[in-house]
Amino acid sequence: MSTARRALPNLVAAVLVGLAILAWFGHAFLNYDTFYALVWGGDLAHGRTPQYDAAVAPTPHPLAILAGMPASLFGDSGASVMVALCLLAIGFLVVGIFRLGTELFAWPVGLLAAAIFVTRVPPLDFGIRGYVDLSAVSFVVWAAVLEARRRRRGWPVLVLLGLAGLLRPEA
Numbered sequence: 462m463s464t465a466r467r468a469l470p471n472l473v474a475a476v477l478v479g480l481a482i483l484a485w486f487g488h489a490f491l492n493y494d495t496f497y498a499l500v501w502g503g504d505l506a507h508g509r510t511p512q513y514d515a516a517v518a519p520t521p522h523p524l525a526i527l528a529g530m531p532a533s534l535f536g537d538s539g540a541s542v543m544v545a546l547c548l549l550a551i552g553f554l555v556v557g558i559f560r561l562g563t564e565l566f567a568w569p570v571g572l573l574a575a576a577i578f579v580t581r582v583p584p585l586d587f588g589i590r591g592y593v594d595l596s597a598v599s600f601v602v603w604a605a606v607l608e609a610r611r612r613r614r615g616w617p618v619l620v621l622l623g624l625a626g627l628l629r630p631e632a
Contacts, residue, residue, distance in 0.1 A: 471560070475552030478579070482551060482588055489544045491591040494519040498593070499543050502529020524627035525593045543591060550596035551588035555579050557602035564609035593628045600625035 483489055491499065497519050501511035505526065513521055532542035555575050562571030578584060587595050604621035607614050626632075 471553070471556050474556045474559075475549055477552070478555045479545075479548035479552035479588075482579075482585055483548055486585070486589045489548060489589040489591065491540050491543055491547075494522060495525060495543055495547065495591040495593055496540070498522055498525035499529040499532055499539055501526045502531075503533030503539065506530040506533050520631050522593050522628050523630065524624060525596075527627075547588060547591040547593075547596065550599050551584070554584075554595055554599035554602060557599055557606055560606045561602055561609060564606060597625040597628040597632065600628070 498521075501513070501521065502525075504511040511521075511526070512518065528546055529539070529543065532539040532546070535542050555578060558578050559568075559571040559575035562568075562574040564571075584595065600621045604618045604625070607621070608618050
């Protein structure tokens with residue numbers, strides 16, 4: 462089975478989880494860091510130098526800024542694009558927790574772990590507020606899933622961990 466065909470159920474599940482979280486809370490918006498990533502991405506997309514030295518600027522998150530570049534091209538809807546990416550990230554995190562529990566133990570353990578996570582308000586609150594932290598954690602969890610499936614997997618795990626580092630360079 463091709464990699465794309467194996468990834469499709471995870472993508473569909475992540476989208477459904479993200480939509481369910483949005484439906485449950487009824488709203489989502491960008492937090493300070495992610496909104497700055499959108500603004501700085503817009504600066505880069507339009508050939509301007511971002512003002513990283515602004516008095517109240519947050520820590521730059523390079524991968525979030527990179528995502529903000531194409532999102533900023535949607536104008537006022539760019540924030541909605543970033544919110545959608547954040548909801549997709551929390552969806553992938555929940556699916557990743559399920560897959561990790563399944564790989565390490567059995568599918569009931571994965572289901573229980575995902576259910577426990579998705580019923581906790583703090584991470585869901587971070588998800589609907591568009592924090593980049595959950596995207597970074599999602600990359601780390603999926604790196605663990607790949608490693609659990611086949612030990613010493615190598616570069617795919619390192620790429621995911623590198624992406625997590627580009628989202629939270631100070632972590």
